[in-house]
Amino acid sequence: MKxxxxxxxxxxxLLLTEVQEISLKKGEVRVSIKAxxxxxxxxxxxxxxxxxxxxxxxxxxxxxxxxxELGEGVDQDWFKKEVIIxxxxxxxxxxxxxxASFEILGMPRNGTLAESVVVPADRLFxxxxxxxxxxxxxxxxxxxxxxxxLTYQGNIEPGENLLVTGFGGGVAQYAVQFGxxxxxxxxxxxxxxxxxxxxxxxxxxxxxNYLNNNWISESLKQVNGFDLIVDGAVGxxxxxxxxxxxxxxKIVFYGATLGNPSKLEARKIFWNQLKIMGSTMGSDxxxxxxxxxxxxxxxxxxxDQVFKFDEAEKAFDRMRDGQQMGKIVLxx
Amino acid sequence: MKxxxxxxxxxxxLLLTEVQEISLKKGEVRVSIKAxxxxxxxxxxxxxxxxxxxxxxxxxxxxxxxxxELGEGVDQDWFKKEVIIxxxxxxxxxxxxxxASFEILGMPRNGTLAESVVVPADRLFxxxxxxxxxxxxxxxxxxxxxxxxLTYQGNIEPGENLLVTGFGGGVAQYAVQFGxxxxxxxxxxxxxxxxxxxxxxxxxxxxxNYLNNNWISESLKQVNGFDLIVDGAVGxxxxxxxxxxxxxxKIVFYGATLGNPSKLEARKIFWNQLKIMGSTMGSDxxxxxxxxxxxxxxxxxxxDQVFKFDEAEKAFDRMRDGQQMGKIVLxx
Numbered sequence: 293m294k295x296x297x298x299x300x301x302x303x304x305x306l307l308l309t310e311v312q313e314i315s316l317k318k319g320e321v322r323v324s325i326k327a328x329x330x331x332x333x334x335x336x337x338x339x340x341x342x343x344x345x346x347x348x349x350x351x352x353x354x355x356x357x358x359x360x361e362l363g364e365g366v367d368q369d370w371f372k373k374e375v376i377i378x379x380x381x382x383x384x385x386x387x388x389x390x391x392a393s394f395e396i397l398g399m400p401r402n403g404t405l406a407e408s409v410v411v412p413a414d415r416l417f418x419x420x421x422x423x424x425x426x427x428x429x430x431x432x433x434x435x436x437x438x439x440x441x442l443t444y445q446g447n448i449e450p451g452e453n454l455l456v457t458g459f460g461g462g463v464a465q466y467a468v469q470f471g472x473x474x475x476x477x478x479x480x481x482x483x484x485x486x487x488x489x490x491x492x493x494x495x496x497x498x499x500x501n502y503l504n505n506n507w508i509s510e511s512l513k514q515v516n517g518f519d520l521i522v523d524g525a526v527g528x529x530x531x532x533x534x535x536x537x538x539x540x541x542k543i544v545f546y547g548a549t550l551g552n553p554s555k556l557e558a559r560k561i562f563w564n565q566l567k568i569m570g571s572t573m574g575s576d577x578x579x580x581x582x583x584x585x586x587x588x589x590x591x592x593x594x595x596d597q598v599f600k601f602d603e604a605e606k607a608f609d610r611m612r613d614g615q616q617m618g619k620i621v622l623x624x
Numbered sequence: 625m626k627x628x629x630x631x632x633x634x635x636x637x638l639l640l641t642e643v644q645e646i647s648l649k650k651g652e653v654r655v656s657i658k659a660x661x662x663x664x665x666x667x668x669x670x671x672x673x674x675x676x677x678x679x680x681x682x683x684x685x686x687x688x689x690x691x692x693e694l695g696e697g698v699d700q701d702w703f704k705k706e707v708i709i710x711x712x713x714x715x716x717x718x719x720x721x722x723x724a725s726f727e728i729l730g731m732p733r734n735g736t737l738a739e740s741v742v743v744p745a746d747r748l749f750x751x752x753x754x755x756x757x758x759x760x761x762x763x764x765x766x767x768x769x770x771x772x773x774l775t776y777q778g779n780i781e782p783g784e785n786l787l788v789t790g791f792g793g794g795v796a797q798y799a800v801q802f803g804x805x806x807x808x809x810x811x812x813x814x815x816x817x818x819x820x821x822x823x824x825x826x827x828x829x830x831x832x833n834y835l836n837n838n839w840i841s842e843s844l845k846q847v848n849g850f851d852l853i854v855d856g857a858v859g860x861x862x863x864x865x866x867x868x869x870x871x872x873x874k875i876v877f878y879g880a881t882l883g884n885p886s887k888l889e890a891r892k893i894f895w896n897q898l899k900i901m902g903s904t905m906g907s908d909x910x911x912x913x914x915x916x917x918x919x920x921x922x923x924x925x926x927x928d929q930v931f932k933f934d935e936a937e938k939a940f941d942r943m944r945d946g947q948q949m950g951k952i953v954l955x956x
Contacts, residue, residue: 569897
């Protein structure tokens with residue numbers, strides 16, 4: 293089968309190549325991929341930013357497709373089913389945190405950027421009926437991350453003020469969409485006026501361009517403090533977020549694309565009884581609840597652009613450069 | 625009446641002086657002070673570290689005594705009662721965070737380091753019967769702070785591993801005592817071998833001297849990660865605490881005697897799903913529950929030393945220098 297693999301000697305670090313189909317172990321299924329989607333994780337794999345990366349691994353965490361082969365012990369009902377795949381493997385039993393054996397589909401285990409992928413059957417969920425293949429493929433990793441940050445960690449309540457930073461990124465979009473679906477008053481920020489216009493169409497209350505130095509005072513005037521802030525950047529903007537958090541509020545971050553902050557306003561945190569919480573991916577419980585919300589509220593993922601597998605380099609470059617507005621999808 | 629007031633022109637910045645007794649407003653009572661206790665806050669007032677400090681204010685947040693006069697509308701039952709005083713004024717209705725009008729007894733409102741203090745009657749609680757006057761006076765502010773950090777914020781569960789840093793400080797001692805009473809497996813740290821010996825007598829599982837560079841690896845070997853860490857220092861030790869926190873664990877800090885950290889390990893926080901939470905004082909609900917626990921478990925505050933009012937300078941100096949092991953008490 294054709295697959296997009298890591299190839300550090302290539303200029304693009306990627307190779308669309310023929311890969312041997314592996315045979316199924318007990319409890320596994322083969323899913324014929326109809327569409328796959330990119331995450332920052334894929335680009336970071338390409339850049340070699342994880343330990344123990346090896347050439348030849350098939351990248352990709354997000355995928356949707358049709359079950360074409362069942363391993364021993366798998367319920368026959370799955371055969372020919374249209375599915376999405378939960379890319380979080382071996383989370384374990386603790387809702388608070390993933391187990392030590394937790395891993396994410398698509399490195400070290402071969403991922404979804406291929407004509408087919410082999411996964412444990414317990415990672416399968418029915419493809420939501422209202423979604424196209426491209427939309428379905430775009431949902432799992434970012435949707436899961438956003439959902440857990442908002443709900444289990446952020447405990448968002450209807451009517452609360454939610455700020456989602458960096459609209460345009462996959463998790464941020466889902467955080468905005470899910471926040472709206474859960475009845476929060478949602479605001480979002482970006483450096484791109486176009487992305488902020490797009491956010492308004494979704495029903496966001498206020499948008500802030502964080503390149504504008506006034507955004508903190510403006511947001512305090514308009515919202516008077518956010519109950520929950522969902523962020524994936526951290527860096528020194530964390531201290532700005534601390535300023536716009538409502539006393540008693542929460543800041544949940546699911547990534548740190550701007551790296552570590554070089555200071556932290558400790559006094560403001562304890563006096564205002566703030567909570568700064570880290571979140572990553574989500575449990576099986578989170579995934580199930582996320583899919584339920586998407587189905588119940590008929591939420592449609594935002595698709596940036598759809599690429600063919602042989603345009604993988606262009607797709608990855610677009611992710612690297614942060615040009616996308618929505619999920620970048622690849623189809624075999 | 626005699627009272628210890630702020631006096632910036634004095635070398636000691638303190639003055640034991642005659643102060644006019646104020647008349648009672650509606651809902652207020654006068655409490656004749658049997659014992660009062662010091663907190664860091666009093667020392668910081670002496671050092672002028674709060675805004676709007678004025679000479680002449682009577683310091684002191686912690687006190688216990690006998691109700692000698694009732695204002696209009698106060699229940700007659702309080703007359704002649706032995707009481708402790710909740711020093712948290714105007715917390716408000718929100719359990720998450722204090723209101724904007726929140727203040728702490730003893731600046732700007734005249735405090736407990738006096739022969740008598742005037743407080744709203746709703747700040748009174750029956751003095752726990754098993755406590756001496758000195759012990760009762762030592763309980764309110766630090767006990768409240770420790771209790772909220774452990775329970776409402778830290779949500780400590782029986783059997784969980786709790787680390788309380790800086791044993792010797794008032795809040796830290798109560799956090800250790802309350803943690804033990806609530807069934808946690810408690811460890812504590814200090815730079816003083818004597819204080820750590822004292823902690824062992826209380827029933828602490830492990831003690832760590834944080835001047836020993838191995839304390840992190842040692843604690844990881846012995847406890848394999850703390851579910852909850854209660855800290856009042858922050859500074860760069862925060863990153864050490866992040867290392868010894870169990871994945872999914874919480875760090876609650878109620879002060880920052882070491883100031884702001886100069887960096888923060890963001891990746892470790894989100895990958896390990898840690899929560900870093902600020903806490904200060906506590907609500908009326910917290911105070912009530914704290915006093916109940918103290919009564920139910922017959923907890924005795926640890927008293928460092930008892931001074932007379934005319935030894936106030938010595939008492940404050942002892943607080944400033946961190947020499948104390950337990951609460952510093954002053955009696956009129």
